[in-house]
Amino acid sequence: MYYLSKALFFPPVSDADVDGILAFGGDLSPERLQLAYKSGIFPWFNEGEPIIWWAPDPRMVLFFDELIVSKSMRNILNRNHFKVTFNQNFREVISNCQQVKRNGQIGTWITNEMIDAYCKLNELGMAKSVEVWQNDQLVGGLYGIDLGHVFCGESMFSLVSNASKVAFIALANQLKKDNYQLLDCQVYNEHLESLGCVEIERTVFMEILKTV
Structure with a gap:
């Protein structure tokens, strides 16, 4: 499981687990969100949780x-x-x-x-x-x-x-x-x-x- 730093990076979506979770952490900056969606990734998490990034299979x-x-x-x-x-x-x-x-x-x-x-x-x-x-x-x-x-x-x-x-x-x-x-x-x-x-x-x- 990947834990994102301040670096603008996402692992390949093929690394997501069976539930579709790819990574934790990072931020919701415009630059990161744009990179996420263009890479087939989206954030989905509850209040109080770290940011969770998803790339589910199937879609x-x-x-x-x-x-x-x-x-x-x-x-x-x-x-x-x-x-x-x-x-x-x-x-x-x-x-x-x-x-x-x-x-x-x-x-x-x-x-x-x-x-x-x-x-x-x-x-x-x-x-x-x-x-x-x-x-x-x-x-x-x-x-x-x-x-x-x-x-x-x-x-x-x-x-x-x-x-x-x-x-x-x-x-x-x-x-x-x-x-x-x-x-x-x-x-x-x-x-x-x-x-x-x-x-x-x-x-x-x-x-x-x-x-x-």
């Missing part, structure tokens, strides 16, 4: 042609109950992702330190958000890291039913239009699977990530 991703939009969801989208914007209120989106309560989860892994770090990345144009509005109120959204050909989703939230799905579908459609190769969703969960996400081998993910 959960969405190929845009596999996006699943249910009939009920299509009806919701066609009714125009929601308005979607891109990168208009990043800090409010990530703050909602931190604060929203999730079933079976105690606390949050989105610390105040992470919020400040990702807001700096947003200022640099690398971290971006999707906002979902209803009656001029922010009711859902997501944020992630934009690598230009791959978008690495980090977290999403809903304050009303289906708002996060609206954000996810809108992002997927926009990325497809802009010729991105995939939406990285990191690790498996049933909700992502219901939207068409699949697990692929880490080696395949890295080949796509390194494509320019």
Whole structure:
């Protein structure tokens, strides 16, 4: 297991353990975070823990042609109950992702330190958000890291039913239009699977990530 120093370095993702943990320590500087995502690595840790860096195998991703939009969801989208914007209120989106309560989860892994770090990345144009509005109120959204050909989703939230799905579908459609190769969703969960996400081998993910 690697313990990172101040040096700007990550070991190869093939050195991650069976759970996907690659390294501990380091910092959340913009330079380190940019290197991490470009290297197929992301931070995920709880308050009070050292920074834990992950490179899971398999990797959960969405190929845009596999996006699943249910009939009920299509009806919701066609009714125009929601308005979607891109990168208009990043800090409010990530703050909602931190604060929203999730079933079976105690606390949050989105610390105040992470919020400040990702807001700096947003200022640099690398971290971006999707906002979902209803009656001029922010009711859902997501944020992630934009690598230009791959978008690495980090977290999403809903304050009303289906708002996060609206954000996810809108992002997927926009990325497809802009010729991105995939939406990285990191690790498996049933909700992502219901939207068409699949697990692929880490080696395949890295080949796509390194494509320019």
